[in-house]
Amino acid sequence: MTRESRLSEGELDTLNTLYHDDGAWTPDEARARLARLGLALELGVLTRVQTLIGPLYLLSPDGRDAVFGTRHDAQSLTRQQDRAYLRLCLEHYGWTFASAADPVATDLKGLAGQRLLHPVHTPEGLALVGAQMTSGGFRPLAIKNLGDRLRSSANHRNFRVILFTPKPELGQDMAQHYAAFMTLIPLVPTGVTTIRHRVPTRVQIVPKDATPGTVEAGPYATRPVLVSIMAAGNLPACTADILALPRAERIARFRADLRMDKVIAETQLQRHYGLTHDDLPGVAFVEAVLRPRKNSSTLEVQTRLYLATTGLANKNDSALMHLVGVGEMRRMLGVTDPAQWVVSTAARHRVEDPDAVWQRGWQTVAIEYDSGHYGETLVLRKLDSFKSRGMHETIWGVPSSQRAKRLMRETAGRLTSPPLVTRWWQDSVLPPW
Template identity: 35%
Template sequence: MLGGRLSSGGHRADSLHQIATRTKGDALFRGIEIIILTPSPRKGQAKAETHKSVLKLIHILPKVDDTTRFIRIPRRTNYQYGNAPQILPHQAAMMKTKTPSFPQQSIDVLLSPRRERIEQAQSDLEIDGVISSSQLRRYYGLEPVDLAGRLLTVALIRPVASRPALEVQQTLVVSGAEIARLNDTDLNHKLTLTETRLMLGIEADPEVWQVNPKPSLKLNQPDGVWISEGQRVAIEADTGQYHMRIVDQKLDSFAQQGYASTIWGTGSEGRAKNIEKKLGSRYKVSFVRPSWWAA
C-alpha cells in the first residue's frame, strides 16, 4: 500500500502511529507493506522504525516539469486602474513613522504613477532575476500580470530550512529563461536576496548594487555587494542551508577581502540569534529577516 502527505512537512508521528496500529494486524496477515511518502527527511522516522514490520517512510520531494512550469505574461494595451500613484502623500508620511520604517526608495516608487512603477519593476527585475507577488504588491503596488512579457509561475517553496512545515505557495515572475530553469531552492535563495535589497532600500543600480560578483581570487564571495558611502558591504542571503562552520568561513573571507561589514539575511530569528551569539563578537555583522512571502 502506498500513501503519503507532501504538505506541512508530512505526517506527524501520532498520525503514523494511528496508521500503523489500525492496519498492522491485517497487513501482517496479508503480507502487505505500507509505504508512506514524506517531504521531510527526519520527521516521523523514529515512529516508523517502531512499526518497521509493516511501515516504511520514504523521503521524497515533488518535482516539477520545467517545460510546462512557466507561462509568458501577455502584453496589455490598457490598465484597469489607470495611471494613478499607489499611495498619497499623507499615507507616505504615515509609512515613515512605522517601526520598522518603510524604505524611502519604495515610498518614492509607490508615490509614482502606475506606468512609472511598472517601468521601475521591469528594470529592477533585470537585476534581481525573480520577484514574488507579495514583493510586487508591497514595494511597487503592482500585480504579476502587470509585468508584461515576463515569465510567470506558481511555486510551492519551503523558505526556511529549519521550519519544514512552513510552505509558501506564491506566484513568481522571473526575468528570463535562465532563471526559469532554476529549482525551487535556488529561486528561494534569489528571492531572499531580492527582499534584502528591497527592505534595505537599495537601488537596483550596478553602481551601488552588485549581485553574485565575480571573484578575483578563489575566495568565498557574498551573494550581493552594496556600495554605501564609498564602502563595500557584503550581503548574504541565508535560507538555513549552511552549517555554522560554513557561516564562519564566509564571514572570515568577507573580512579578509576588505568588506566594511556584512549584512546577513535569514528568515529565521533563531538562526540569526545563534550566529550572533557564536560569531558576532568576531565579525562586524548585522542581521535582517527578509521574509519575501510576507503580505
C-alpha cells in the same frame, strides 16, 4: 464542524498514501483518487504546483495537519515531486519496484547509498532506477558522481543504472561516458507540459493582452499614509517612494528592479510596487511552493516568481528563493542604483563569493542571505573569506528573528550589525485603496 472532520476516514487514508507513497498527483490522478476533489481544494489540503511535466498536487500544511495532526517534520518538496516523477515514469513503461524482501534488491539498494535510486524490475532484469525532474533534471556533475561511484559494482554484478530526466539533451554527453552500464532516458510521462525550443519548460509568460490588474493610474497610496507606515518600521523608504508613483512608473521601476534582483516574488510585487500579475505583460514567471525557513515546514508559500531571464527557471526553487531573499535585503538597505549592486547567479558559489556585492561609496560590502542552511563553521569561513577579499563589511540576511539571534551568538561580534530579518512572503502592509 472542523475543516478536518469534513474529510472522511477513507479520504484521509488516500491523502496519507499521497504523502508517503505517491509523492504528488497529476490532475487526472487527483480526480480519480478523490471523488470530492473540489472539497479537498476548498479546504486547502492540496497545493498545486506547476512543474516541468505539468501541474501536480502536493499535500499542503493544512493537509498534513488533517492527516497527521501536525504540520511539522515534513518531507522535502523537491523529493516529493521527484518521487512522483519516478512513479509516473515507471508506470509509463510498465516497470515495477522490486520487493523489499528480495535479498538481491536489498543488496542493490545498499550500493546506491543515500542517492534516490531504487531497485526496479525492467525487461533487462533488475536495475537501479532514479528520476529527477526538479532543477531541470540530472546535471552532468551529478551523473559523473553517480557513474564513478557505481561503475565498478555495475560492471562486476552486471546490473544497469537507468535515470529519467525531462529534458532531452541535458546530461546526455556525460551519460555516454558510462554507457556500458548507464542509460539516461528523457521522458515527460504525463504528456502535459509546455515545450519551447523542443525542450520542456515550466516557464510561463504573462499574456501581452492581459487586462491591467490595477485600475487607478495614479499613486498606490498618498504620501502621508506612506510616511506613517514608514514611521512604524513596516516599509522601506525606497518602497514608499515607488508606491507614491503613478502606475506606469511603478511598472517601470518593477522591470528595472527585476533586472537588478533577477527574481521577484509575487508577494513582493504587491508589497513593494502595488501591482498585480496582469500589470506585467510579457514578463516570464514560474509557479513555486516555497519553505522560507529551514527546519520549519509549517510555513509554505505558494507564489509566482518573476524572472529576469527564462534561463533562471533551470535553477531549483530554493536557489530562486535565495535570490528573492537577497532582493528583499536590497530594499531594506535602500539600494536603488544598479551600478552599486551586483547579484551572483552562479550555479555553485565558492565560499569566498557572496550572494551580492554592494558598492557603498568607497566601501565594498558583502551581502549574504541565509535561510538557515549554513552551519556555524561555514558561516565563520564565509566571514573570513569575505574579509580576506577586502570586503569592508558583511551584511547578513535571514528569514526569522530566531535565526538572527543565533547568528549573533555564533559569530561572537564578528558581524558588525544584526542580520536583516527579511519576510519577503508578506504580500502587503497597506490596506486596499
